[in-house]
Amino acid sequence: MRALVFHRPWEMAVEDRPEPEPGPSDCLLEIIATGTGGIVTVNPVIGCGHCPACAAGAAQRCPDRKVIGVRAEISSAFAERMVAPTHKVVPLPVGTPADVGSLVEPLAVGHHAVQRADLTGDDTVLVVGGGPIGQAAALAARRLGGTTVVVAELDAVRSDLLTRLGFDTADPATQSTDEIMAVLGGRASVVVDAVGTSRTLQTALDTSALGARIVLVGMAVPRVEISAYAVSTEERTILGSFSYDEAGFRETAEWASAHAAELEPLVDARVDLAEAPETFRSLANGELRASKVLVYPSGSPVTGADA
Numbered sequence: 552m553r554a555l556v557f558h559r560p561w562e563m564a565v566e567d568r569p570e571p572e573p574g575p576s577d578c579l580l581e582i583i584a585t586g587t588g589g590i591v592t593v594n595p596v597i598g599c600g601h602c603p604a605c606a607a608g609a610a611q612r613c614p615d616r617k618v619i620g621v622r623a624e625i626s627s628a629f630a631e632r633m634v635a636p637t638h639k640v641v642p643l644p645v646g647t648p649a650d651v652g653s654l655v656e657p658l659a660v661g662h663h664a665v666q667r668a669d670l671t672g673d674d675t676v677l678v679v680g681g682g683p684i685g686q687a688a689a690l691a692a693r694r695l696g697g698t699t700v701v702v703a704e705l706d707a708v709r710s711d712l713l714t715r716l717g718f719d720t721a722d723p724a725t726q727s728t729d730e731i732m733a734v735l736g737g738r739a740s741v742v743v744d745a746v747g748t749s750r751t752l753q754t755a756l757d758t759s760a761l762g763a764r765i766v767l768v769g770m771a772v773p774r775v776e777i778s779a780y781a782v783s784t785e786e787r788t789i790l791g792s793f794s795y796d797e798a799g800f801r802e803t804a805e806w807a808s809a810h811a812a813e814l815e816p817l818v819d820a821r822v823d824l825a826e827a828p829e830t831f832r833s834l835a836n837g838e839l840r841a842s843k844v845l846v847y848p849s850g851s852p853v854t855g856a857d858a
């Protein structure tokens with residue numbers, strides 16, 4: 552079968568690979584290009600299955616977790632077919648558009664990040680970074696009841712997308728802390744940092760209230776510098792967030808299936824497998840300023856031209 556193979560940065564190719572062999576507890580999945588059948592999506596976080604975290608449905612906290620699409624040795628979805636453990640396969644309601652199936656994973660990351668803050672109906676939420684993860688966090692914050700949800704984003708194309716999703720935006724490069732707080736209508740009680748740098752954490756501290764919860768889901772750099780007194784003396788809490796738990800993934804899948812129209816702005820383009828190496832290259836070098844491009848290994852009725 553054909554599969555997209557990553558050799559090293561800037562070098563990807565579509566190559567023939569052996570058919571994946573399902574084991575007794577696996578499913579063989581056809582990576583689809585149709586939105587009309589009964590379809591499934593896959594929770595790609597695989598735990599050991601034995602530890603307390605796995606037993607609690609929180610494989611993201613399993614010390615031996617593996618993530619499909621991250622670990623090169625595991626069959627993954629940039630290919631015509633893949634295998635996945637059957638218990639990780641999440642059926643979607645009949646009629647769910649194929650796009651939605653592939654959006655569930657990033658949407659679940661954003662949902663989990665917001666859940667980590669124990670959002671209430673009184674919370675004012677600032678999401679820093681409006682890429683796919685920030686978009687997902689903003690959608691989740693709105694859905695879980697935040698009174699105000701604002702996204703801070705530097706890139707005008709992404710800010711436009713966020714406006715189309717119905718969010719107010721701010722630009723930390725050109726707007727002061729006071730101006731961002733004016734968009735928020737005060738200080739944020741919850742900030743989701745969907746970038747993960749010293750600078751974005753500083754924005755989170757500067758714009759949030761005493762006692763605020765700051766969720767660090769962005770992973771742009773492995774080490775950050777932080778204004779320690781803004782955490783200690785003002786009692787802010789910093790919460791880590793990684794992927795999602797089983798329940799949150801399934802809940803997000805159900806919600807996404809029922810809100811396909813609301814999610815349409817998230818997808819900028821669809822390409823087939825043969826176009827994938829060039830698409831990755833042009834996204835990485837900035838020629839293509841898309842937010843989310845979906846790869847349809849078997850081709851799509853709208854492939855390519857809508858990029």
Ligand SMILES: NC(=O)c1ccc[n+]([C@@H]2O[C@H](COP(=O)([O-])OP(=O)(O)OC[C@H]3O[C@@H](n4cnc5c(N)ncnc54)[C@H](O)[C@@H]3O)[C@@H](O)[C@H]2O)c1
Pocket residue numbers: 660679680681682683684685703704705706709723745746747750751767768769770771772792793794795
């Ligand atoms: N913790 C997890 O489980 C998890 C899962 C997936 C992705 N991630 C991480 O989340 C981060 C975001 O992912 P993404 O796909 O949205 O990335 P992305 O690069 O597509 O988007 C990041 C956005 O942040 C904006 N940005 C950068 N600096 C900013 C600043 N100072 N202020 C405001 N906006 C700023 C950029 O313009 C961009 O639009 C990445 O670091 C990724 O590795 C974490």
